[in-house]
Amino acid sequence: MPSVTAARRALTAGLTVTLALALTAACQNGLGNRADAPATAVSPAPGPPHGGTPPTGPGGRVACTPEMLRFHAGAPPRTAHRMLLTVTNYGYRTCDFAAQGYPLLHFGDGRHRAVPVIGDSRPRAVVRLAPNRSAYATVRTGTAGGRHHTAGPAGRPIAQFGMALNARATPVQVGLDGRTPVRVDPPAARVTYWQPSREAALKW
Template identity: 65%
Template sequence: MPITALATIRRAAAAALLVTATLALTAGCHDGTGHKAGDSVTAVSPAPVPPSHDDGAPPTGPDGRAACTPEMLKFQAGAMPRRAHRMLLTVTNFSDRPCTFAAQPYPLLHFGDGRRAPLPAIGASAPPGVISLAPNRTAYALIITSAAHGPDGSHHRGGKISQFGVALSARATPTQVGLDGRAPVHVDPHTARVTYWQSSLAAARKW
């Protein structure tokens, strides 16, 4: 066979082998799904979410229990029948969580000018333990609205009010509480006092 024809046959055979090898490499590098066979599939977990501390729970008091907040309570106030210079404040826990007055054991009451300091508490009225409120339970505070000025009990200072501010902590904005029936009550902020929170109406009435 002439040398030229032999060289042509050898070149054709080499080209056929090259095509076959290329096809084999291509088939080996893909798995038919568009992914390279050498690629590894790794399941990536989402980045961990730090635990949230703002879960809607009320702040915690010094005893480790949730402190009562205005959002958890229903306030009511009004003059006490047949009790001169006395007004009753009640708070009922309508939330589904118990709370405590450990951080501020008596209500901070504001009458008239908001810049005036809250009424002082009657120290002797402090209960033997912390007052806590289970859901649907009520606590009481009695307010001595003024001191009597003279044998007839007449008043010389203060004025009549139909609402007042109640705060449950020193830095809180007072919640405005209207009197039942909107009947005004005479209050002298200079001589008025308030008891500590009491667990029963009978305990509050002692004052």
Template identity: 60%
Template structure:
């Protein structure tokens, strides 16, 4: 005998299916699955900002990619010039891994004993045609005339002996104290001494 499906039976079946679906959805929300899990999966860390980058501490490069030479980049060396009277040689070697330039201050600012003393004047005729730059492991030179044959009043001034002196690379920098070779004293008269501009070769320095 065929089974007859009445309207009442169909409504009961639909109600049962609806109840089952509701229970499943409710269980999903309470066990941590759903929107919370989806939000956690799509969360990302914020991109680092430029301010979070570490500060290198190096001076920013100029338009040509070179920075100003600083004492931290250089090895200083000074001593009497062989076979030259009243002459002393100052050299600086770039031991850093970056090229640097003396564009901001093209000759060394030298002081002997008293920081209040004005730096030695430069020999203007010694200015090279181009500013001296120092690639890594290269050396620059400056010649110091330790005294004039005659002082400004026509008398010979012997000055005093020194075994070290101050070298500044910019006007407001604290001078770096540079000792002479073997601490052998050199006699210098600050009232008549002069210094050349930085030179790129010893030959260019030696003619002064």
């Protein structure tokens, strides 16, 4: 019979060979895991929203597009007959509203013309949005003492509306914060140009 010492030497040699084979397999598959462990896929770096490149204009400027923006709308507290529209750039490039200086709003089925703009609200410079920055527009939903106080078609509550960033774009639906309806008189409604601050928008 082999001695106890010889048996231990044989066992040690066998373990050494097994360990060497396992390390070799791990090196061959490029992982520090076992050879039979599944490889972990590495996701590519995130690209522009929807995988596209924002359109550029003269001077390499980037026009703001719906894919780059988040929209919020609601009635500011203690402000009658007004609605505040907010857009935030969640992309990675600065964009602007040079092509269309104010939002094109549609209250209804979109077949009617967009809400007219308040001409005097045009800012001194084109509004540009850096990443994570916001722009604002005030919507006059009617006139004080006007028909918007009625429950008829001229003064109906809305919880969402259509908005386009230019005349060629299909309007996107913007829901009001909290889905709290705002009463709007479409013929009397007006909208400002995009403003660089909330304070500038609420002046109108």
